[in-house]
Amino acid sequence: MLYPNLKMRLLDLPYPNRCDCCYAKIPYDQQICKECLDALLALRIRYADWAADQSAQPWDGGTVLFSYKDVARNGIIAMKEGDRGFANFAAEQLALLIRTECAPESISFVTWVPVARRRRRTQGYAHAENLGRAIAKALDIPARGDLLTEQQTSLRQHELPAEARSVYAQRFRFCGGNLEGKRILLVDDVLTTGSTLRRCTDLLRDAGAEWIYIATVCARIREPNPADSNI
Numbered sequence: 001m002l003y004p005n006l007k008m009r010l011l012d013l014p015y016p017n018r019c020d021c022c023y024a025k026i027p028y029d030q031q032i033c034k035e036c037l038d039a040l041l042a043l044r045i046r047y048a049d050w051a052a053d054q055s056a057q058p059w060d061g062g063t064v065l066f067s068y069k070d071v072a073r074n075g076i077i078a079m080k081e082g083d084r085g086f087a088n089f090a091a092e093q094l095a096l097l098i099r100t101e102c103a104p105e106s107i108s109f110v111t112w113v114p115v116a117r118r119r120r121r122t123q124g125y126a127h128a129e130n131l132g133r134a135i136a137k138a139l140d141i142p143a144r145g146d147l148l149t150e151q152q153t154s155l156r157q158h159e160l161p162a163e164a165r166s167v168y169a170q171r172f173r174f175c176g177g178n179l180e181g182k183r184i185l186l187v188d189d190v191l192t193t194g195s196t197l198r199r200c201t202d203l204l205r206d207a208g209a210e211w212i213y214i215a216t217v218c219a220r221i222r223e224p225n226p227a228d229s230n231i
């Protein structure tokens with residue numbers, strides 16, 4: 001074919017493709033503009049950076065991509081508003097990392113932190129689910145959305161102080177079933193205090209899960225207190 005991408009190029013005229021982080025117009029075959037990619041690269045962190053100042057976690061390991069700020073935070077907001085572009089981009093990057101960190105063929109399935117049914121109905125999507133399903137597809141392993149559920153509450157987690165989050169995390173429930181011997185990849189968007197993922201890990205572990213690995217797009221790293229440097 002002479003112009004294999006002609007249709008895409010023509011579609012690009014009335015409906016320009018936009019960067020998933022800053023909404024700038026970009027060529028039809030890109031997901032994220034060059035500036036945002038460079039900015040994301042500068043925000044790259046490792047799971048160990050988050051885990052360094054935390055106590056022991058109930059999961060067996062984890063992976064994260066970016067520090068939760070600036071352009072990465074914009075991507076997460078776009079994802080929460082239903083934009084699949086950043087979710088797909090992050091899923092591809094996470095899948096690449098997971099492939100190097102653990103053998104994907106040894107993972108039984110991918111699951112994710114759920115959203116309450118009513119909230120899902122009004123939103124029309126669940127961003128951690130979009131992410132989890134995209135990772136499962138990239139790794140060619142099964143995805144399961146039938147294990148965990150969230151009870152509806154009017155509280156918003158990101159507005160709660162850290163100490164209230166573990167109590168709030170009790171709203172997650174296990175739907176039932178035997179997970180004996182299962183090796184599970186558990187997905188969420190942002191790792192903050194870890195209370196949500198701890199609760200979900202405990203529920204899966206109580207049901208018999210043998211190994212649980214977490215994957216999140218971002219993690220909030222505690223900024224060093226400027227006052228400390230004066231000591």
Ligand SMILES: [Zn+2]
Pocket residue numbers: 019020021022023024032033034035036037
């Ligand atoms: Zn951009």
